[in-house]
Amino acid sequence: DTGVSQDPRHKITKRGQNVTFRCDPISEHNRLYWYRQTLGQGPEFLTYFQNEAQLEKSRLLSDRFSAERPKGSFSTLEIQRTEQGDSAMYLCASSLGTGHEQYFGPGTRLTVT
Amino acid sequence: GESVGLHLPTLSVQEGDNSIINCAYSNSASDYFIWYKQESGKGPQFIIDIRSNMDKRQGQRVTVLLNKTVKHLSLQIAATQPGDSAVYFCAENNLGSGGSNYKLTFGKGTLLTVNP
Numbered sequence: 001d002t003g004v005s006q007d008p009r010h011k012i013t014k015r016g017q018n019v020t021f022r023c024d025p026i027s028e029h030n031r032l033y034w035y036r037q038t039l040g041q042g043p044e045f046l047t048y049f050q051n052e053a054q055l056e057k058s059r060l061l062s063d064r065f066s067a068e069r070p071k072g073s074f075s076t077l078e079i080q081r082t083e084q085g086d087s088a089m090y091l092c093a094s095s096l097g098t099g100h101e102q103y104f105g106p107g108t109r110l111t112v113t
Numbered sequence: 114g115e116s117v118g119l120h121l122p123t124l125s126v127q128e129g130d131n132s133i134i135n136c137a138y139s140n141s142a143s144d145y146f147i148w149y150k151q152e153s154g155k156g157p158q159f160i161i162d163i164r165s166n167m168d169k170r171q172g173q174r175v176t177v178l179l180n181k182t183v184k185h186l187s188l189q190i191a192a193t194q195p196g197d198s199a200v201y202f203c204a205e206n207n208l209g210s211g212g213s214n215y216k217l218t219f220g221k222g223t224l225l226t227v228n229p
Contacts, residue, residue: 041220104156
């Protein structure tokens with residue numbers, strides 16, 4: 001499979017716990033994005049990497065959220081001290097060159113109890 | 114502020130009919146408008162895009178129309194099939210210098226149901 005992959009697909013955690021999600025982009029894509037999607041809404045932009053550099057972070061990305069892309073390949077998104085409001089689908093996308101043609105992974109659905 | 118919205122939250126069509134999904138946008142500076150299809154439990158799937166200097170673009174069974182005068186975008190699906198049933202999102206992307214060059218701003222989505 002040469003598409004974007006995400007792991008895990010589902011995560012249930014208790015409030016206050018830390019969680020980490022992984023995204024593997026399409027191999028030749030130099031740009032990687034994280035979005036959050038809640039039920040019935042469109043995805044909302046969280047952050048963007050060009051190679052290993054994190055170039056933009058949304059105001060939605062509070063101090064409890066951190067994302068990395070250490071070698072310009074896979075990326076991780078960590079949420080510390082999870083809250084119930086963090087429950088959502090976390091989507092990763094990648095692109096080559098221009099940013100308008102982004103290819104999304106299947107997402108990680110987070111449920112905070 | 115910037116927003117991308119949809120006129121209708123749901124659309125139900127018969128198999129074989131043509132479908133038209135509409136979207137209104139407010140950011141005149143957007144350079145690209147994109148349509149995504151999202152099936153249940155899956156991530157959004159790129160369908161087609163159109164650059165802001167174009168009025169129409171055709172793909173396989175899909176056509177996107179852009180009316181900049183009224184800031185309106187539409188996706189036409191010809192001969193709609195049951196496999197087309199999904200939520201369709203329009204999104205905009207601004208490739209201007211600095212700031213949010215590569216962020217996609219999505220609308221809320223339209224649920225398309227194709228009846229056999």
